[in-house]
Amino acid sequence: MTRTMKRNGWKPILRMRTLSWALLMLVVFCVVVPSAHAARPAEFVENDAWDQLMRFLSLRDQGVRLVLGGSLLLGLGCGVLGSFMVVRKLALAGDVLAHGVLPGVVLGFLWNLTKDPLHLFIGAVVSGMLSMAVVTILKRTTKLKQDAILGIVLSGFFAIGTCLLTMVFGLEAGDKAGLDHFMFGQAAALDHLDIRAMSWVTGVSLLIVALLYPKFLLLSFDEGFASSLGLPVRMLHQLMMLLLTFSVVVALQAVGVVLVSAMLVTPAASAYLLTKRFHIMLAWAAGFGMLSGSVGALLSFLGSGLPTGPLMVLTASVIFTIVFCFSPQQGIVIKHFRHVNRRRRVVLENLLKAVYHAAERQEFGENGMTLLDLAKVKRQTLETIQHDVDGLVRRGLATLSHDGDVLYLTTAGMSRAAQLVRNHRLWELYLTNAADYAADHVHEDAERIEHILGEATVRDLERRLDFPSVDPHGSPIPALSAKS
Amino acid sequence: MLENLQSLIPPFDWQQVVVDPWSKSQWVETMWVTGMGVMVAWACGLVGCFLILRRMAMVGDAVSHTILPGLVVAFLISGSRSGWVMFVGAVVAGVFTIWFIELIHSRSLIKQDAAIGICFSALFALGVLLVSRYANQVDLDQDCVLYGEIGQIYWSPTVAGMPEPAFSMAIILVLVLVLLAAFYRRLLVTTFDPGLARSLGIGTTRYHYGLMTVLALVVVAAFKAVGAIMVVAMLIVPGATAYLLSKRLPMMLALTLVHGLLGSVIGFHLGQWLNCSTGAAMVTAGVGLFFITWLATRITRMIQRQKSRRHHDVMDDDHTAFTRPERSEPDPHPVRGATR
Numbered sequence: 001m002t003r004t005m006k007r008n009g010w011k012p013i014l015r016m017r018t019l020s021w022a023l024l025m026l027v028v029f030c031v032v033v034p035s036a037h038a039a040r041p042a043e044f045v046e047n048d049a050w051d052q053l054m055r056f057l058s059l060r061d062q063g064v065r066l067v068l069g070g071s072l073l074l075g076l077g078c079g080v081l082g083s084f085m086v087v088r089k090l091a092l093a094g095d096v097l098a099h100g101v102l103p104g105v106v107l108g109f110l111w112n113l114t115k116d117p118l119h120l121f122i123g124a125v126v127s128g129m130l131s132m133a134v135v136t137i138l139k140r141t142t143k144l145k146q147d148a149i150l151g152i153v154l155s156g157f158f159a160i161g162t163c164l165l166t167m168v169f170g171l172e173a174g175d176k177a178g179l180d181h182f183m184f185g186q187a188a189a190l191d192h193l194d195i196r197a198m199s200w201v202t203g204v205s206l207l208i209v210a211l212l213y214p215k216f217l218l219l220s221f222d223e224g225f226a227s228s229l230g231l232p233v234r235m236l237h238q239l240m241m242l243l244l245t246f247s248v249v250v251a252l253q254a255v256g257v258v259l260v261s262a263m264l265v266t267p268a269a270s271a272y273l274l275t276k277r278f279h280i281m282l283a284w285a286a287g288f289g290m291l292s293g294s295v296g297a298l299l300s301f302l303g304s305g306l307p308t309g310p311l312m313v314l315t316a317s318v319i320f321t322i323v324f325c326f327s328p329q330q331g332i333v334i335k336h337f338r339h340v341n342r343r344r345r346v347v348l349e350n351l352l353k354a355v356y357h358a359a360e361r362q363e364f365g366e367n368g369m370t371l372l373d374l375a376k377v378k379r380q381t382l383e384t385i386q387h388d389v390d391g392l393v394r395r396g397l398a399t400l401s402h403d404g405d406v407l408y409l410t411t412a413g414m415s416r417a418a419q420l421v422r423n424h425r426l427w428e429l430y431l432t433n434a435a436d437y438a439a440d441h442v443h444e445d446a447e448r449i450e451h452i453l454g455e456a457t458v459r460d461l462e463r464r465l466d467f468p469s470v471d472p473h474g475s476p477i478p479a480l481s482a483k484s
Numbered sequence: 485m486l487e488n489l490q491s492l493i494p495p496f497d498w499q500q501v502v503v504d505p506w507s508k509s510q511w512v513e514t515m516w517v518t519g520m521g522v523m524v525a526w527a528c529g530l531v532g533c534f535l536i537l538r539r540m541a542m543v544g545d546a547v548s549h550t551i552l553p554g555l556v557v558a559f560l561i562s563g564s565r566s567g568w569v570m571f572v573g574a575v576v577a578g579v580f581t582i583w584f585i586e587l588i589h590s591r592s593l594i595k596q597d598a599a600i601g602i603c604f605s606a607l608f609a610l611g612v613l614l615v616s617r618y619a620n621q622v623d624l625d626q627d628c629v630l631y632g633e634i635g636q637i638y639w640s641p642t643v644a645g646m647p648e649p650a651f652s653m654a655i656i657l658v659l660v661l662v663l664l665a666a667f668y669r670r671l672l673v674t675t676f677d678p679g680l681a682r683s684l685g686i687g688t689t690r691y692h693y694g695l696m697t698v699l700a701l702v703v704v705a706a707f708k709a710v711g712a713i714m715v716v717a718m719l720i721v722p723g724a725t726a727y728l729l730s731k732r733l734p735m736m737l738a739l740t741l742v743h744g745l746l747g748s749v750i751g752f753h754l755g756q757w758l759n760c761s762t763g764a765a766m767v768t769a770g771v772g773l774f775f776i777t778w779l780a781t782r783i784t785r786m787i788q789r790q791k792s793r794r795h796h797d798v799m800d801d802d803h804t805a806f807t808r809p810e811r812s813e814p815d816p817h818p819v820r821g822a823t824r
Contacts, residue, residue, distance in 0.1 A: 086594075086595075086598050089595050089597055089598075090597075091595070091597040091598040091600075091601045092542055092597045092600065092601060094601070095601060099713070107489075110488045110489060110492065111488070112488070113488060138778070141778075141782060142728060142778065142781075143727075143728075144536075144724055144727060144728070145536070145539050145541075147539055147540070147541040147542045148536045148539075148541040148720055148723075148724050148727075149724075150541070150542060151541040151542060151544070151545055151716050151717075151719070151720040151724075152717070152720055152721055152724055152771065152774060154545070154713075154716065155713060155714055155716040155717030155720065155721070155767060155771075156717060156721070156767070156768075156771035156774075158713050158714065158717075159714050159717055159764045159767035159768045159771060160764075160768055160771070162630070162631055162711075162714070162760075162761055162764035163758060163760045163761065163764045163765055163768050164492075164760075166631065166760040166761040166764065167492050167493075167758055167759060167760045168492065170759050170760070171491065171492065183626070183630055184612060184626065258608070258612075258630075258713065259605055259608065259609055259612075261601055261605060262601065262602070262605030262606070262609065264601075265598050265601035265602055265605070266601070266602050266605065266606070268598075269594050269598045269599075269601075269602055272593065272594060272598075273592055273593070273594070306613070306616060306617075307612065307613075307616060307626075309609070309612075310608075310609035310610070310612040310613045310616075311609075311613065313605050313606065313609035314606065314609045314610060314613065317602065317605070317606035317609070320602060320606075324588065324592065330592050330593065332591050332592070335591075
């Protein structure tokens with residue numbers, strides 16, 4: 001079992017490795033390039049939006065490059081780790097973690113009253129892991145349900161953090177400027193040191209993910225199997241939580257405590273709708289994360305004093321909405337159109353069948369049928385029939401006589417009709433023979449399935465029924481190569 | 485680090501923290517602030533009990549976040565700041581949230597937790613942006629959204645002799661109590677056994693959405709007092725504390741009220757002492773009470789376990805532990821299919 005898994009697992013791992021190396025290069029690029037002292041975009045005088053846009057896109061300023069690098073990094077980290085959270089149904093744990101970081105951030109600031117990234121980072125990681133530990137302990141020792149525990153820990157840690165934060169605001173000493181940016185984020189406040197810290201953290205966590213990818217994959221999709229293989233499941237879970245905390249901390253300054261969880265969940269959920277393979281999902285999620293991060297940063301750059309976090313989250317939500325509606329497999333609009341098409345096809349095919357039955361009754365002497373007769377058989381108004389017949393004609397399955405009264409099937413139409421009738425009668429026969437249905441119970445079932453049966457299934461059915469020629473009601477089954 | 489922490493926490497002065505707020509000159513203000521806290525905690529806590537029992541605590545979280553865009557959009561459409569408009573906007577936003585979550589969750593492979601995460605963050609982000617854009621018109625700002633302004637309640641304009649937020653909160657609290665008294669049995673049935681409720685002809689969906697509407701009402705009234713995120717604590721923590729202590733719903737509701745009272749009063753003084761946001765202090769006190777309760781239940785359980793172990797040791801000395809138990813008669817009327 002392990003061997004087959006390893007054999008199948010190599011290809012995505014290799015791909016992941018190359019991907020992660022490329023990402024590491026990107027990270028290094030972000031660190032090395034803006035090496036000179038950078039002016040912060042927030043310090044620039046306000047220009048009109050067009051100038052700002054050009055400045056952002058031309059990447060002339062160091063500050064712009066910093067902001068862009070930061071948002072790419074956070075999108076990357078959040079997208080990758082968020083994917084694991086979404087498939088493990090831990091999306092709300094990310095939310096708890098994001099709020100749980102706040103007391104640690106404030107205590108890290110208190111260390112020596114500066115926004116030293118290292119202290120903030122240590123404080124945030126400790127406090128985030130503590131919040132996760134509290135969730136685990138409460139889950140094990142009380143009868144409270146998961147959602148209530150998450151709610152308590154989330155709001156409790158946030159309240160403690162808010163207490164501390166408002167107390168710090170009351171202090172005289174210290175450089176408190178920008179501390180309130182941790183709530184809703186301000187990408188423009190990122191400086192060189194922040195970016196360096198962000199890229200180290202992102203690089204390390206991506207490297208760990210790449211190295212342990214098969215194990216994380218197994219843990220995410222089949223925890224029981226993972227533990228039966230002897231993997232240290234609990235350790236891996238803790239490690240994943242630690243990495244999740246890392247990515248939350250990376251995103252903290254640009255997105256803010258309140259909305260970080262969205263950067264974890266929303267891009268990953270969009271990716272989840274697009275594919276069924278996990279490594280492809282990772283790539284999509286990272287892409288969506290980086291896209292929404294940089295677009296959010298750009299938008300906040302255009303206006304004055306707009307918090308970055310909400311803009312990034314809104315961009316991610318717009319992406320999600322688009323994917324939710326138009327994803328090729330699962331988009332609801334796509335699904336709706338597919339549904340409508342299928343219904344239309346069933347209506348038209350039933351019409352074809354009616355013409356075929358009429359022709360069959362006349363022993364295929366003359367394969368035309370007046371629309372009036374058709375309306376009588378289908379018990380519908382002439383207008384409805386006219387409308388459906390138009391559909392048939394447009395699809396090249398039938399033609400109308402010159403006065404528009406009589407319907408003739410084309411060769412294609414006739415063979416499609418024969419195919420349907422064959423599906424129907426074969427299925428009826430199959431149900432009576434193999435499933436012991438009474439002969440008068442099989443019609444409704446066959447009426448539905450005749451539109452769905454594929455070529456391969458039909459051949460299989462014929463073989464199983466030993467190439468029959470007559471259905472349970474005594475009607476002949478058209479042969480597979482039937483043509484009009 | 486330690487010096488900074490010490491400078492952060494002021495010395496505890498009994499006179500200043502506990503006695504002075506109730507002195508002749510300040511007691512009216514103190515009373516309004518703690519009273520508001522108690523009302524918020526009671527209304528939220530009572531609704532929250534049902535959220536906990538229905539395993540919808542995180543839905544409560546989502547609704548408390550999405551109230552914000554509802555408020556702002558309602559204001560921008562109507563241009564008035566009257567209470568009714570705000571309530572309508574908030575309720576519409578709340579119901580929309582539930583509907584969105586259901587939509588995402590039922591129409592795609594995305595699980596409910598991810599759907600909640602996506603919905604509330606998107607709408608909350610929208611709300612924050614609108615607030616920061618129209619801050620001076622909407623009478624809301626980012627600080628109010630985050631920390632609440634329960635501490636300043638005394639200075640808001642008065643209606644019928646009460647500060648305006650306290651007035652609307654009181655109305656909501658009375659409404660919650662009346663609704664709870666009127667629909668108590670039905671809520672009980674729909675919460676604990678939806679199948680039985682349906683078989684009795686009680687529409688569970690109607691009660692679900694009814695509860696959501698009341699939730700939205702409570703949240704919008706409490707929102708300005710404690711901020712969008714700490715409303716969640718007000719909703720869940722009292723009920724959860726009571727849930728640790730009791731198995732019966734009436735007892736749970738009563739304990740919720742006790743927790744709300746204690747948490748608000750202690751929290752107010754905590755805020756006075758630490759000089760921090762009063763709403764956050766109240767929530768911190770509530771969470772503190774939760775943890776004390778949790779510790780207490782753990783300790784009592786440990787003591788009980790030890791007692792019963794000692795009891796078993798004594799029983800073992802009697803050599804009864806290894807005797808074969810008496811064989812019970814087989815059930816004369818076994819019910820087929822009784823196991824669920």
